[in-house]
Amino acid sequence: MVDRIGQRVVCAVLAGDTDPFTEKSLEIEFEVSRTAVREAIKALSAKGLVETRQKIGVRSRRSSEWNLFDRDVLRWVLADGHNPVAVTQLIEVRRLIEPQAACFAAERRSDEEALAIEAAARRMHEKANDLAKFNDADMAFHVALFAATQNDYLICLGRSISGALLGAFEISASSSERAIASAAKHLRVAAAVLARDGAAASAAMMAIIDQSSSDLAMGLGSRRNGPD
Template identity: 35%
Template sequence: MIETRNKADAVPGAPRRTRPRVQNEIVAALARSIATGAHPPGTRLPREQDLCARFGVSRTVIRETLKVLESKGLLRGKPRVGTFVRAKAEWNLLDPDILTWLGADFLDEALLRSVLEARQAIEPMAAELAASRATLQEIADMDGAWRQMAGAADTGAFTAADLRFHALLLGASHNPVFARFSGLVHAALEKAFDASNRAVPDHAETLRLHRDLVEALRLRDAAGARMAVEAILARAEHDLARVLDAAAARG
């Protein structure tokens, strides 16, 4: 097992730890500090030796950590000056690593609203196309995903089935650009779906709306399919507002 501390760059008195697990923890901790405003945009991070002391690791580990965060757009290094936090608009919040580091409780309003807007632009048209293009197997698969939602034992399982349902819908449109959408932004979609699904005490209405979409596809009803998706998205918008209001109330 590789140790995080080399004799040449050890900080006296700090505990000996192992990587890469510990390095991943440090990356996540720094990312959360940046996201929560402990290190605001435009400010310089503490010196490497101070970060070494804070986390009890070597300069090598800290330098590798900073490189990772630079590659994700959170930081910018300036030779002989230091490492600075970049503006939030420059962060790649669609990156699954960043969303994992920030944790399930991190809610970025701009990201969640942007995901919803993208869905509102894409999914109604995808539903219309699927009404005429979906195969019987694709419709059956969507029905299966709906049944998984209905039988989900917890919110996590419900969200996973919900994500699968909508990925299947995009695939059933037989538009390759639409079909790629859920894969490209899967992590952001998962966070948005999870936030919305946790906002309601039960999912009876959401299940009804998803069943309506499956039935419209079975009937090859393009207008009905669009209406069903628009109702699903309106519900998602309502639930998102509840999530954001609750987060604001908590301060």
Template identity: 35%
Template sequence: MARIENLNLSQRVTNELGRAIVSGEYTIESGLPTEAKLCDEYGISRTAIREAVKMLAAKGLISSRPRQGIRVEEPSNWNLYDTSVLKWLLSSSPSLHVLREFLQMRLAIEPQAAALAAEFGKDEDIDQIEYALNDMKTAAEDPQASMHDADLRFHTSILYASGNRFFFQLREFISTALDVSIQHTTPAKGNDMSVAEDHGKIYTAIRNRQPERAKNMMTYLIDEAMSFIEQEIQRKS
């Protein structure tokens, strides 16, 4: 029981310290407080603090070495594929700039995944894309409903249907950032049914086994989202 309690406490401290590091509250120059100070601040044992330090080190946010203490790492060393790190980044002030980088990465991955799904995807896997699309359309017709979850399933289903294990391994990363991205881009589009129809063009190309068209339709979708994010960045600058 004590082990579980320690782990839960460690996870809470990991989350709070992780957010503080990513938001710039703790920097390379300032470092983190000592173990003793962290114990006092959070009212927990050194064991729980050390577990949190290990978790943060595994995410690349800090390093802990003998006689050097706990050191905050350069942002270039942070593990951006860690969904916790990505969430902390997206919840911090420069989230729009992070989203732009994320969309640039999506442009390198998802159009190719759509093309592979069209060329090699199994019928039953393409069915999953269709189910997600149908749920998007149903939600779009109901002013009280959200098609957010169905939108996420649409994209992750394409990653799976591509048959590329490396692409599918990115599903948690893609979903985490999409979760925030959709909140910016869908309202900008202004019409849920229009969003669903654009996704439908990708699905149709995949179902009809048209790799190049599937690739182009996915590229268009992400490029349009990029335009919305760029406009918002300029508006806030």
């Protein structure tokens, strides 16, 4: 129920519809108790999607108020393939943050952190034919990279971004061939981090983001156009 209501709210707001709705209407539609509806609304409120107002009902919030780093919210935003602005904004954030994070990781990492980054990149290569495990390794790579920056703000931001990235990974890594190409780029970042070469790590990370941008656009295009 949370998933269905969340996607409905996102689609409605992006289409310009912010009309409030009532808990009673959801009870009737989903044939559930008031308690179940309130738990669903509570979950969506925590994601920044809705708020409850007395005498008004449940009001959808503006997209700028959503927790866009939440994995579910990003998935709902990208679900129908008709929101190129969200894709552009996500890539912009990645371009601003991740290359510098890779540079810091290369310059500041411990030996254990460098090995964790390398191990995650190697798992990506090994699991290229299993996209679920590939995506898990991809997320582990980015979490490990942010951890190696030795910057508490970036580490916290990395944890927030990781959920959003996983939602994007599930759309963009659509074939083993593209997964292999992505893994190779992640291995280049890992090699630069091991070599303590900040400039090379930053450039290699930018190459990852460039490919991710292309893959995400392709994945969204496939969802929008449907199967041939």
